Amino acid sequence: MEHARMELARHWRHRHARYRLQGSRHTTTGAIAFPPRDGSEWEPTLLSGQGTVVTYTVIHQPPLGHHGEVPYVLAIVALAEGPMITAQLSDCRANEVQIGMPVEMVTRLLGNEGDDGLLLYGYKFRPLLV
Amino acid sequence: MRPVYIAGTGMTAVAEHWTRTALSLARDAAHLALQQSTINRIDGVYVANGSGAPLGLHQNIAPAVAHALDLHGVEAISFESAGAAGGLAIRHAATAVAAGVADAILVVGVEKVSDFLDEHREESMALTSDTDWESLHGVTLTAQWAMLMRKYMHDYAVTPHDFAPFPVNAHANAVANKLALYRFAISADKLAGAGMIADPLSLLDSATMADGAAAVIISATPASAAPPVRISGSGVASAPVALHERTDLLDLSAVRLSSQRALHAAGIPANHIQAFDLHDPHGIAAVLAFEAMGYAARGTGTQLGSSNAIRPDGSVPVALSGGCKARGDLFGALGVYQIAELTAQLRHTAANQVPNCQHAMAQSMAGIANTVVTHILSRD
Numbered sequence: 001m002e003h004a005r006m007e008l009a010r011h012w013r014h015r016h017a018r019y020r021l022q023g024s025r026h027t028t029t030g031a032i033a034f035p036p037r038d039g040s041e042w043e044p045t046l047l048s049g050q051g052t053v054v055t056y057t058v059i060h061q062p063p064l065g066h067h068g069e070v071p072y073v074l075a076i077v078a079l080a081e082g083p084m085i086t087a088q089l090s091d092c093r094a095n096e097v098q099i100g101m102p103v104e105m106v107t108r109l110l111g112n113e114g115d116d117g118l119l120l121y122g123y124k125f126r127p128l129l130v
Numbered sequence: 131m132r133p134v135y136i137a138g139t140g141m142t143a144v145a146e147h148w149t150r151t152a153l154s155l156a157r158d159a160a161h162l163a164l165q166q167s168t169i170n171r172i173d174g175v176y177v178a179n180g181s182g183a184p185l186g187l188h189q190n191i192a193p194a195v196a197h198a199l200d201l202h203g204v205e206a207i208s209f210e211s212a213g214a215a216g217g218l219a220i221r222h223a224a225t226a227v228a229a230g231v232a233d234a235i236l237v238v239g240v241e242k243v244s245d246f247l248d249e250h251r252e253e254s255m256a257l258t259s260d261t262d263w264e265s266l267h268g269v270t271l272t273a274q275w276a277m278l279m280r281k282y283m284h285d286y287a288v289t290p291h292d293f294a295p296f297p298v299n300a301h302a303n304a305v306a307n308k309l310a311l312y313r314f315a316i317s318a319d320k321l322a323g324a325g326m327i328a329d330p331l332s333l334l335d336s337a338t339m340a341d342g343a344a345a346v347i348i349s350a351t352p353a354s355a356a357p358p359v360r361i362s363g364s365g366v367a368s369a370p371v372a373l374h375e376r377t378d379l380l381d382l383s384a385v386r387l388s389s390q391r392a393l394h395a396a397g398i399p400a401n402h403i404q405a406f407d408l409h410d411p412h413g414i415a416a417v418l419a420f421e422a423m424g425y426a427a428r429g430t431g432t433q434l435g436s437s438n439a440i441r442p443d444g445s446v447p448v449a450l451s452g453g454c455k456a457r458g459d460l461f462g463a464l465g466v467y468q469i470a471e472l473t474a475q476l477r478h479t480a481a482n483q484v485p486n487c488q489h490a491m492a493q494s495m496a497g498i499a500n501t502v503v504t505h506i507l508s509r510d
Contacts, residue, residue, distance in 0.1 A: 014262060035263050055284070055379070057276035058329035059268060063253035066268040074273050074328075076374050084374035086264045094329070099284045110266065122266075 011120055018122035021047040021105050023083065034083040049105030051077040051125065054084060058094040065111060073097055077125050091126035102128040131228040136359045136507070137349035138167030139470035144311045144342040144458035152182065152242035155343035156195045160238050163345035163470075168353045173232035174205040176223050178215035178239040180462025180496075181339075184254035185246055195238055205232075209462070212258040212496035213409060215239070216344075216465025217503030221364045223348040224505075233350045239466030240343035251339055255461070258497035260372035272336055272412075274373055274498045276328035279414040281379055283330065286429040290330050293413030294318040295435025297335050297455045300410070303442065304452025306481035311340045311458030337411035337459035344466040346473070359476040361469075362398070362489070363506035365391025371500045384502040385422040389493065392504035398489055400424060403506070405475045405490040406448040407468040409499075411459055416440070416448060419493065442482045450475065450482045465503060468492035476509040 016022035016036070023034035025045035034047060056075035059066075066072070073089040075097070089097060090108050103125040111120040140162025142155050156177065164172075177192040188194075192206035209219040216239035223235035243251055252272070256265045259274065283289060298318055304310035316334060324332035352358035367387030370376050376383075393400055400423065410416040417431035425446050426434050439445045451457045451471040460467050472490040474480040480487075488509050495502045 010262075055277040055281035057273045057280060057331075058326065059270065059273050060325070060329070061248060061252065061270070061272065061327045062268060063256050063265070063270050064249045065253070067249065069268060072268060074268060074277070076277060076379070086260075086269060086372065086374050087267055099281070120266075 008118060011118070016044070019107060021049050021123055023047050032081040032083060034079065034085055048080050050080040050128070051103055053097065053099055053101045053103055054078050055099060056089065056097050075125065077103055088124045089126065090124040096127065104128050132230060132350050134224045134227045134361045135349050135352045136346060136361065136469065136473045137169050137234065137351070137353035138163040138347040139345065139473050140166065141309055141344040141467060141470050142342050143309045144340045144460065146244040147341040148244065150341070152179070152188065152191065152240050153194055153198050155242065155341060156238045156240040157198045159240070159343035159345040160195070160199050160236060163236065163347050166354060167347050169234045169347055169349060172201055172204060172234055172236045174207070174223070174226065174235040175199070175201055176207050176209060176219040176235055176237045178209040178219040178237070178462045178466055179241060180210060180212045180215045181241050181243050181254055183210055184257050185243065185250060187242065191240070211462070211501060213461050213464060214494055214496035214501040214503050215462030216467070217492070217494040217505065218366065218465070220346065220348065220465055220469055220505060221366060221503055224361045224364055227348050227350050235348045236345060237348055237466055238343060238345045239460065239463030241339070241461050241463045242341050243339045243461070244341050258500070264372055270328065271497065272331055273328040275412045275414055276331040277373070278379060278418065278498070279330055279412070282414060282417070285380070288432050290332070290335070291318065291322060292432040292436065293335060293417065294321045295440065296410065296413030296416050297321060299435070299440050300449040300453035300455040303450050303482050304456030307451045307457060310452040310456055311338060312452070312456045331412055335412050337454035339461060340458040342458065342460055342463060342467070344463055344470045346466055346469045356477045358510055359473050360508050360510065361505055362508035363392040363394070363396025364504070365389065365395060366501065366503045367391065369500050371497060373498060380418060382418045382422040382499040384499045385419050385493065385495070388502040388504040389423045389491070392491070392506050396506040396508065398506065402489050403491045404447070404487045405450055405472060405484045406446060407450065407453070407472055408448055408493050409454065409464065409495045410449060411454045420446065442484060447484050450480060450484070465492065465494040468494060469505065469507065472507050476507055
């Protein structure tokens with residue numbers, strides 16, 4: 001029995017970040033943040049989705065709910081605007097991934113709760129198509 | 131503030147205790163500690179347990195432990211801060227005794243994880259990451275250490291082989307520890323052939339969680355026939371939970387800050403520590419901790435392994451009881467096991483004894499060093 005962890009509101013409230021990589025821009029300093037920040041000094045800003053791989057791993061022993069994805073590549077990506085983000089890499093083989101590799105954001109299925117549950121979509125990154 | 135002593139210690143074996151409950155393990159460890167001590171009144175029971183709530187087993191176990199020990203009505207507090215729970219319970223007990231709020235507190239660390247499959251344990255441990263922005267994407271703690279190891283290998287041109295001395299040392303030391311989970315040696319060659327859990331971290335460079343309980347009596351008096359051992363310093367620090375929110379991925383800043391605070395409180399320089407026990411589920415964790423604390427320069431931490439400095443006869447002996455890798459990963463109970471094990475070092479009764487050990491360091495953490503607690507133990 002899997003946890004009922006893909007609750008609707010919990011994911012809906014992050015929809016702008018998950019679906020179009022909306023972060024935050026500091027109104028005074030211009031600093032860019034992702035995940036988005038709360039507070040009156042921050043305003044929404046769309047990120048380009050372009051970045052490079054800072055580091056990565058290939059997961060063979062997954063946590064609950066990710067069995068069907070094994071082996072999958074998980075990475076920390078430095079976004080072009082500055083912030084780093086943790087996400088899976090998609091549309092590539094594990095042995096093709098390298099530190100420094102240019103990547104771009106794509107929307108993919110992140111989780112499937114089963115027949116009565118949610119299909120959860122959000123960002124992954126793939127090698128930059130040239 | 132009064133000096134604070136270790137008046138008794140007790141540990142169960144680290145194992146898959148199929149016939150036992152968390153409460154019965156906790157009771158065993160506590161009885162051993164109480165037998166070792168001349169304390170006749172316990173003012174409080176602090177219980178560390180990191181996995182009970184996320185695994186859906188129990189929450190706030192402290193009053194149940196107090197009741198099981200027939201300590202009716204005593205102050206009983208649960209510490210559930212994941213892998214840092216044990217260290218934090220020790221710190222708060224020591225603080226209460228030092229301040230005169232209590233004269234003797236029984237600290238128990240207990241974990242009961244073997245009833246759950248690996249994927250459940252991985253998920254419960256992954257809750258100590260950022261759940262919305264890390265765990266959701268299939269992150270595990272092992273995966274995060276693996277990403278740090280990959281970056282380290284890239285930045286400093288080292289290979290997985292360079293990390294092998296850490297699990298090899300841990301296993302070699304565990305052979306003499308009758309309570310260890312894995313009492314056998316492994317070779318660097320065998321390690322090289324092990325299957326991957328999260329590439330580049332293999333099975334043989336990854337700790338196994340297991341069941342066990344440890345107990346320590348924190349007291350205003352030595353209250354024991356053994357040579358007095360004091361908690362001479364303690365420090366806690368925090369860092370951003372999500373790795374991607376840290377400015378320098380390979381800098382475990384909370385390790386540095388907590389160790390500095392603990393050494394400052396103890397009033398001794400870093401090079402006076404003769405025995406270490408770190409939160410070392412993988413070689414990379416020990417390497418980054420030693421670098422953050424200044425025992426190795428950035429990018430040179432693996433040389434502590436290749437030069438044998440980490441072995442019992444080296445300059446920074448670590449994992450003397452087998453570490454997380456071979457003694458077993460006790461998660462929230464680790465911080466209490468460490469104090470019990472290092473107390474034996476300072477009483478000069480340890481299985482892998484460092485000659486004339488006067489000062490030792492215990493360090494445990496939640497997540498990837500988002501809360502880190504460090505203790506210095508000293509023999510007068």
